[in-house]
Amino acid sequence: xxxxxxxxxxxxxxxxxxxxxxxxxxxxxxxxxxxxxxxxxxxxxxxxxxxxxxxxxxxxxxxxxxxxxxxxxxxxxxxxxxxxxxxxxxxxxxxxxxxxxxxxxxxxxxxxxxxxxxxxxxxxxxxxxxxxxxxxxxxxxxxxxxxxxxxxxxxxxxxxxxxxxxxxxxxxxxxxxxxxxxxxxxxxxxxxxxxxxxxxxxxxxxxxxxxxxxxxxxxxxxxxxxxxxxxxxxxxxxxxxxxxxxxxxxxxxxxxxxxxxxxxxxxxxxxxxxxxxxxxxxxxxxxxxxxxxxxxxx
Amino acid sequence: xxxxxxxxxxxxxxxxxxxxxxxxxxxxxxxxxxxxxxxxxxxxxxxxxxxxxxxxxxxxxxxxxxxxxxxxxxxxxxxxxxxxxxxxxxxxxxxxxxxxxxxxxxxxxxxxxxxxxxxxxxxxxxxxxxxxxxxxxxxxxxxxxxxxxxxxxxxxxxxxxxxxxxxxxxxxxxxxxxxxxxxxxxxxxxxxxxxxxxxxxxxxxxxxxxxxxxxxxxxxxxxxxxxxxxxxxxxxxxxxxxxxxxxxxxxxxxxxxxxxxxxxxxxxxxxxxxxxxxxxxxxxxxxxxxxxxxxxxx
Numbered sequence: 184x185x186x187x188x189x190x191x192x193x194x195x196x197x198x199x200x201x202x203x204x205x206x207x208x209x210x211x212x213x214x215x216x217x218x219x220x221x222x223x224x225x226x227x228x229x230x231x232x233x234x235x236x237x238x239x240x241x242x243x244x245x246x247x248x249x250x251x252x253x254x255x256x257x258x259x260x261x262x263x264x265x266x267x268x269x270x271x272x273x274x275x276x277x278x279x280x281x282x283x284x285x286x287x288x289x290x291x292x293x294x295x296x297x298x299x300x301x302x303x304x305x306x307x308x309x310x311x312x313x314x315x316x317x318x319x320x321x322x323x324x325x326x327x328x329x330x331x332x333x334x335x336x337x338x339x340x341x342x343x344x345x346x347x348x349x350x351x352x353x354x355x356x357x358x359x360x361x362x363x364x365x366x367x368x369x370x371x372x373x374x375x376x377x378x379x380x381x382x383x384x385x386x387x388x389x390x391x392x393x394x395x396x397x398x399x400x401x402x403x404x405x406x407x408x409x410x411x412x413x414x415x416x417x418x419x420x421x422x423x424x425x426x427x428x429x430x431x432x433x434x435x436x437x438x439x440x441x442x443x444x445x446x447x448x449x450x451x452x453x454x455x456x457x458x459x460x461x462x463x464x465x466x467x468x469x470x471x472x473x474x475x476x477x478x479x480x481x
Numbered sequence: 482x483x484x485x486x487x488x489x490x491x492x493x494x495x496x497x498x499x500x501x502x503x504x505x506x507x508x509x510x511x512x513x514x515x516x517x518x519x520x521x522x523x524x525x526x527x528x529x530x531x532x533x534x535x536x537x538x539x540x541x542x543x544x545x546x547x548x549x550x551x552x553x554x555x556x557x558x559x560x561x562x563x564x565x566x567x568x569x570x571x572x573x574x575x576x577x578x579x580x581x582x583x584x585x586x587x588x589x590x591x592x593x594x595x596x597x598x599x600x601x602x603x604x605x606x607x608x609x610x611x612x613x614x615x616x617x618x619x620x621x622x623x624x625x626x627x628x629x630x631x632x633x634x635x636x637x638x639x640x641x642x643x644x645x646x647x648x649x650x651x652x653x654x655x656x657x658x659x660x661x662x663x664x665x666x667x668x669x670x671x672x673x674x675x676x677x678x679x680x681x682x683x684x685x686x687x688x689x690x691x692x693x694x695x696x697x698x699x700x701x702x703x704x705x706x707x708x709x710x711x712x713x714x715x716x717x718x719x720x721x722x723x724x725x726x727x728x729x730x731x732x733x734x735x736x737x738x739x740x741x742x743x744x745x746x747x748x749x750x751x752x753x754x755x756x757x758x759x760x761x762x763x764x765x766x767x768x769x770x771x772x773x774x775x776x777x778x779x
Contacts, residue, residue: 208635217635217643268598273590292571293646296594300566300601301635307605308630311623321619325609328626332606337506337515337599345515348591 188475191468192235199234200226202252203259206309220290220298221305225263228281232404232476233258233371237379239468240393243459246383253315254327254378257306261335262371264302267295269344306331319382327378334374343367355433361402369401392458396469399455404476406448409434411481413441452477486773489766490533497532498524500550501557504607518588518596519603523561526579530702530774531556531669535677537766538691541757544681551613552625552676555604559633560669562600565593567642604629617680625676632672641665653731659700667699690756694767697753702774704746707732709779711739750775 203225208218234255241251270277270285271292278288287295309315310328333339343366350359376397380390413436435444455473459466501523506516532553539549568575568583569590576586585593607613608626631637641664648657674695678688711734733742753771757764 216647217639221635264598268594271594273594294643296566296569296571297639297642300562300598301639303598303601304630304634304639307626308634311627311630313623313627321623325611325619325622328605329609329611332602332609336602336606337519341515341595341599341602344595345592349514 185475185478185480188471188478191471192230192475195235195238196231198238198248198252199231199255199259202234202256206253206256206315208305216290216294217297217301220267220286220294221263221302223289224267224280224286224298225259225302227283229259229263231259232472233262233375235472236372236375236397236400236469237382239472240376240379240385241383242379243393243462243465243469244380244383244385244389245465246379246385250316250318251379251382253309253312254331254382255375257309257327257331258371258375258378260302260306260309261331264299264306265335265340265344265371267299267302271295274344274348303335316382323381326381330374330377330381334370339366339370339374343370350433355438357438360433360435360438364402364405365398368405369398372401372404373397389461392461395458396455396473399451399458400473400476403448403451403455403473406435406444406451407477407479409436410441410444410448411479412436448477483773483776483778486769486776489769490528490773493533493536494529496536496546496550497529497553497557500532500554504551504554504613506603514588514592515595515599518565518584518592519561519600521587522565522578522584522596523557523600525581527557527561529557530770531560531673533770534670534673534695534698534767535680537770538674538677538683539681540677541691541760541763541767542678542681542683542687543763544677544683548614548616549677549680551607551610552629552680553673555607555629556669556673556676558600558604558607559629562597562604563633563638563642563669565597565600569593572642572646601633614680621679624679628672628675628679632668637664637668637672641668648731653736655736658731658733658736662700662703663696666703667696670699670702671695687759690759693756694753694771697749697756698771698774701746701749701753701771704733704742704749705775705777707734708739708742708746709777710734746775 207222207225237255237258238248238251242248266280267286269275270280271287277285279285283289285295286298290298307328310324310331316324335341343363346359346363347367350363355363373394374397376393377390380393385393412434435447439447452473456466456470459469462469505520505523535553535556536546536549540546564578565584567573568578569585575583577583581587583593584596588596605626608622608629614622633639641661644657644661645665648661653661671692672695674691675688678691683691710732733745737745750771754764754768757767760767
């Protein structure tokens, strides 16, 4: 089942790759290293979950995927920036990412910091560019920008990141862990769906449903990551497994056990699918990617 | 003369301080450290040059300063983020900023990286917030966002920052130095003026004049910084003087000598003032702040 889901995702992935190539900032002789570092991390084989969710959400509300492409790219810029900064020695200190050297290991810390900063900034540059999304009303584009900034900022990803740092120093509750994941992962995934919904001209109710789907699926995504970290084969994951436990990092399997974590993942997936029932048949691609998220092998 | 200019700036500074306080993100129990770090750096006694230039530009084209306040704050967020990240050990490795411990010295590197990221993101969050700048057309707000993102991104500040890093490793020409300063400092200063002009509903020609003024004054600002680094008294500057020379960093005084640097500063100020002659009497506050920039003592 997972294999056919992966196949189904490929056409979306290709679509996203093409757009990422198209919108990537042109070369400038003076910023060779930073651009190389941005490119290295942006094209390092990510699954493109967030852009794909954005495109699918746009379609689910009856919009055209092509209208959502720049926003899909902006979401991936922000995701990539967060990975680059997360991996830094002062934060998670990860030498590898998706089986390759992390950005700072490859380009040095200074360039990695700047490449992250630049990708974050570029997301907002792209969303506000005159030559893209010409058919989208400026007021809607402002909403996209705000959605993305909130999800990435001190009320979203940054809050999750800080809580994660804090959690390394002390014992954490299940509520605390959920807070971390809702902010660190869930916020941007929910924003991906909301942006797609806005670009497809969804109603307030439809966008509410998409947001709920995103929140549920975002948490399921993280639980699956935790599970893969315990069960996964190092080769498939592209990094050492069991690293979380080694660092005594709180995870769902540690806090509630493997079985209960799996059950929680399935419950979240059910709830996510429930939230998008209003889209009828049009929800199918979203249901499929939700299933992929929970049953993927890496 | 400088004293009276400083006095004249104070009312603008107070106006900006009030707005910064007003728009600063509310507390959240989970992000105490990052918010503290953001606040620490944001309220560390900056001169608020960029916000003030934004307000003055708005006024010069006949607009109301109050309309430009959120953008003025966003500009200061971006400036503050750039200082926090610049000071990091991997970049300039500065322990002090404006006579106080730099952000990472006070809060640790992880929190400083996140605080910088959060301030940058918050700038775009503020500019796209529904409850601010309600009178400004959404299309104009998109222009502001794009102007800021371009100035801060890989075609602006980041390009300057990378060229600066590169320059530490090799001998640099006067052209190279100018490239660094135009991007690292000039781009955001020019953007400050352009944003003010847009918010005051300036014509294309007026905004072009403001941009030119900003570019000239931005370079003059940096030359003065270099001069202060050589001439300045450590106590007035709030950091050790002569640090640039110690690190063999290229500066205007090193590349062209003290006298020629001073002359270049004055020429740039003249050219800047020339650019805004079209505003007649309304240009006066801008002329004054330009004079302040070149004759300030810290």
